[in-house]
Amino acid sequence: MSGNEYEFTIKRKDDHGKVSYSDYSVPKDRISTVFEGLLYIKENLDQTLSMRYSCTMEICGSCAVEVNGKPKMACSTIASSLKTDKIRVEPIRHFDVIKDLVVDLDSFFDKYRKGLPYIIREDYGDYSSELLQTPEQFQKYEQYSMCIKCGLCMAACPIVGTDEDYLGPASLTAVLRYNLDSRDEGGKYRLEAIGTEEGTSRCHYAGECSEVCPKGVDPSSAIQKLRWQVFKHEISGLIRGRRK
Amino acid sequence: MGGGLAGLRAAIAAVESNGEITVGLVSKLYPLRSHSVAAEGGTSAVLDPEDNFDLHSYDTIKGSDYLADQDAVEEFVKLVPEQIYTTDHWGCPWSRAEDGRISQRDFGGLSFPRAVFAADKTGFHVMQTLYSRCLMYDRIHFYNEYFATSISVDSNRFNAMTTINLRTGEYTIFQSKSLILAAGGGGRMYRFSTCAHSTTGDGDAIAYRAGIPLKDMEFVQFHPTGLVPSGILITEAARAEGGYLRNSEGKRFMEHYAPTKLEEAPRDIVSRAMMWEIEAGRGVRGGYGNIEYINLDLTHIADKLEERLPMITDIARKFNNIDAAEGPIPVRPATHYTMGGVSVGIGTETVVPGVFGAGENASISIHGANRLGSNSTNECLALGNVAGKKAAEFASSHGIPDLNHDKIREEEKRLWEDIMRRDGGENVAAIRSDLGHTMDVNVGVFKTGEKLESAIKTIYELKERYSRISIQDKSNVFNTELQWALEVGYMLDLAEIVAKGAFERKESRGAHYRKDFPKRDDDNFLKHTIATYTRDGPRLEYSPVRITKWQPAERVY
Numbered sequence A: 001m002s003g004n005e006y007e008f009t010i011k012r013k014d015d016h017g018k019v020s021y022s023d024y025s026v027p028k029d030r031i032s033t034v035f036e037g038l039l040y041i042k043e044n045l046d047q048t049l050s051m052r053y054s055c056t057m058e059i060c061g062s063c064a065v066e067v068n069g070k071p072k073m074a075c076s077t078i079a080s081s082l083k084t085d086k087i088r089v090e091p092i093r094h095f096d097v098i099k100d101l102v103v104d105l106d107s108f109f110d111k112y113r114k115g116l117p118y119i120i121r122e123d124y125g126d127y128s129s130e131l132l133q134t135p136e137q138f139q140k141y142e143q144y145s146m147c148i149k150c151g152l153c154m155a156a157c158p159i160v161g162t163d164e165d166y167l168g169p170a171s172l173t174a175v176l177r178y179n180l181d182s183r184d185e186g187g188k189y190r191l192e193a194i195g196t197e198e199g200t201s202r203c204h205y206a207g208e209c210s211e212v213c214p215k216g217v218d219p220s221s222a223i224q225k226l227r228w229q230v231f232k233h234e235i236s237g238l239i240r241g242r243r244k
Numbered sequence B: 001m002g003g004g005l006a007g008l009r010a011a012i013a014a015v016e017s018n019g020e021i022t023v024g025l026v027s028k029l030y031p032l033r034s035h036s037v038a039a040e041g042g043t044s045a046v047l048d049p050e051d052n053f054d055l056h057s058y059d060t061i062k063g064s065d066y067l068a069d070q071d072a073v074e075e076f077v078k079l080v081p082e083q084i085y086t087t088d089h090w091g092c093p094w095s096r097a098e099d100g101r102i103s104q105r106d107f108g109g110l111s112f113p114r115a116v117f118a119a120d121k122t123g124f125h126v127m128q129t130l131y132s133r134c135l136m137y138d139r140i141h142f143y144n145e146y147f148a149t150s151i152s153v154d155s156n157r158f159n160a161m162t163t164i165n166l167r168t169g170e171y172t173i174f175q176s177k178s179l180i181l182a183a184g185g186g187g188r189m190y191r192f193s194t195c196a197h198s199t200t201g202d203g204d205a206i207a208y209r210a211g212i213p214l215k216d217m218e219f220v221q222f223h224p225t226g227l228v229p230s231g232i233l234i235t236e237a238a239r240a241e242g243g244y245l246r247n248s249e250g251k252r253f254m255e256h257y258a259p260t261k262l263e264e265a266p267r268d269i270v271s272r273a274m275m276w277e278i279e280a281g282r283g284v285r286g287g288y289g290n291i292e293y294i295n296l297d298l299t300h301i302a303d304k305l306e307e308r309l310p311m312i313t314d315i316a317r318k319f320n321n322i323d324a325a326e327g328p329i330p331v332r333p334a335t336h337y338t339m340g341g342v343s344v345g346i347g348t349e350t351v352v353p354g355v356f357g358a359g360e361n362a363s364i365s366i367h368g369a370n371r372l373g374s375n376s377t378n379e380c381l382a383l384g385n386v387a388g389k390k391a392a393e394f395a396s397s398h399g400i401p402d403l404n405h406d407k408i409r410e411e412e413k414r415l416w417e418d419i420m421r422r423d424g425g426e427n428v429a430a431i432r433s434d435l436g437h438t439m440d441v442n443v444g445v446f447k448t449g450e451k452l453e454s455a456i457k458t459i460y461e462l463k464e465r466y467s468r469i470s471i472q473d474k475s476n477v478f479n480t481e482l483q484w485a486l487e488v489g490y491m492l493d494l495a496e497i498v499a500k501g502a503f504e505r506k507e508s509r510g511a512h513y514r515k516d517f518p519k520r521d522d523d524n525f526l527k528h529t530i531a532t533y534t535r536d537g538p539r540l541e542y543s544p545v546r547i548t549k550w551q552p553a554e555r556v557y
């Protein structure tokens, strides 16, 4: 902690799939965040390094990486807060690596889409006035609407790691977010869409997702609530079935 | 081209207005990574019966320092309310009053509290809403992380967009009947900026090179409070809630520049005051290398922070390790928005039939010399919608034009046989950094003829160095160095247009301030600058400002 430089070690992967580690020294007075460290390296030391970034203010979800073994947003991770001069940066887990720190997120966004994450209403196309929603109604889903689709929860979740089909914390949270919105009329479609094996039943409530989420979304609690919704939906389906 | 607010809104409008249309949404980022998610404060809309369209128009026109086209503004303000209700139906969590109705609040330059907002995350929530709506349509095909490099226009008809699929490095051609340019602004040609790093003006430069003129590029907005050293935006609410600006002597200085409004004066006035202080040697130093800055002091309103300014309190803590209740936040004026862009008419049409422009990429002009803080997200919605409908209409009544194979091959050569093979040893990042520095220093808050000449000279030198770059990364897959190189090429073109336009505009208007011509000059400069590509650099011409009801008057607040 006393030197003038951070020692970065970055996991690399090239076009041919070859994996290696590169070391770089970054002057402490030139950077504050881990992202700035990566940018310093790319600008001054090694132009071949690839990573994703855009907003640098933890709102666009681009810069998810693993820092010293923990899934984090590079742009909001203050280097000095790591309490060590050695900073190891690797791609987040549970995704295929495209190059260096860049992973393939298509599977994540495909899973996200499976839960029908949009408002479904009958009054299609009539937008002449506002719908009412009290602050109290908003608070029901507020926390769950803060997800920036960064994928950190996916990287932290032990089930995602072993089970390719599991929809994962962020996607399931989005289902709940729309189901709890007083303007929505599509809950039953969503519960049917996810009421399969890939849905809530696989979650073991390990809580890792909520621990790493940079936005305080708490996907773990969302999945618990959602499981209850799925359960109620299935019961009512059974009852309806018997009545027939 | 583009998946920010304007691009997503346009895509939805296109598929909803015509059941046969398919849209290819080409974006160098996953849409939700677009700069638009950073918009914080709000979006202006006339919803309250006590408010009216004329008032919104007037505020916009006065804010523009009378450079806005008034017919366009009048049309625009009428389109906004429906967009607020539409996004409400699609799930946008607009902040609301106890009775469940959408709330509105005050914002810079408004004479009525008409800014609709979603807490301090307006852009973020509207983006989630539009993206979610897009997911309902299989007819919107996402081409994420495809980087557009050029468009081909022949016989006044668009026929193709060339791109690099970043994931594979493959050269990929998109052929379509119409095109919507929605690739955002160019704030990153400056180094110190509140804009996302991806805001590199690609859409402007690509259109310009294809012969589509750009309008009013010299008008670049600076926000007074960019966090040092990152440039992250510290919202103007910090000053509205009573924050003080202090110089290196610990003194408040706004009383010398705006004796009544003090820290709450308009953006351009506060930015200039801060720069006067820094130039007079009263900038604060320390902690951030050589950067001089001003202290934003919130310690006397410590009790308000968590409740009224949660986001910036969090930002100061997360990014600078500063407890805003205990110590000041270092800030400096930062590039924030480009008022100029592809020249379009009220129907978002460019000079090329079938090519439309929306969002920060386009200039109608509604913002003139200075955009009001809450007038961009609404523009993306209202005019993105228009552009989507118009592009769909055009596509349904026209065939697919023939590809110009020669041009497509020429572009392929430019990318792989020219840019990738240059070998002069120049570092792309160094050129970008030097460009940013020149723009900050010589084309910034204060401009003079001398500074601008020096900037133009530097830009020429940088262009020469650019011809000698060496790209170290030889890989095909996710070659972000190649992407940087292309972006820097675009920004060099744009910077030249900005600097030359600013040099020729020998007056001060809105965000454009010339120390050597400190007054607005309506006799000579109440006109738009139109820049057209030529081999020897931009040809500058001027077009009149359209005035309907509001005669130019002095802009006093």
Ligand SMILES: Cc1cc2nc3c(=O)[nH]c(=O)nc-3n(C[C@H](O)[C@H](O)[C@H](O)COP(=O)(O)OP(=O)(O)OC[C@H]3O[C@@H](n4cnc5c(N)ncnc54)[C@H](O)[C@@H]3O)c2cc1C
Pocket: B001, B002, B003, B004, B005, B006, B007, B026, B027, B028, B029, B030, B031, B034, B035, B036, B037, B038, B039, B040, B041, B042, B043, B122, B123, B146, B147, B148, B149, B182, B183, B184, B185, B194, B195, B196, B198, B199, B202, B203, B233, B336, B337, B358, B359, B360, B361, B373, B374, B375, B376, B377, B378, B380
């Ligand atoms: C910090 C901050 C706060 C703001 N707050 C407000 C506010 O409160 N209210 C307000 O009204 N305005 C605000 N603004 C302004 C507003 O956010 C932007 O002007 C607006 O969001 C721009 O949207 P857009 O759709 O035009 O472009 P962007 O959101 O920038 O999107 C551009 C899109 O184009 C794509 N693209 C770019 N180049 C290429 C290429 N070469 N190939 C393929 N795709 C490409 C990108 O991937 C992206 O999807 C703020 C701006 C900043 C910087």
Ligand code: SF4
Pocket: A146, A147, A148, A149, A150, A151, A152, A153, A154, A169, A170, A173, A209, A212, A213, A214, A215, A216, A217, A218, A219
């Ligand atoms: S739930 Fe949290 S960790 Fe997961 S994607 Fe959303 S913001 Fe990221």
Ligand code: FES
Pocket: A052, A053, A054, A055, A056, A057, A058, A059, A060, A061, A062, A063, A064, A073, A074, A075, A076
């Ligand atoms: S760069 Fe946008 S979240 Fe880090």
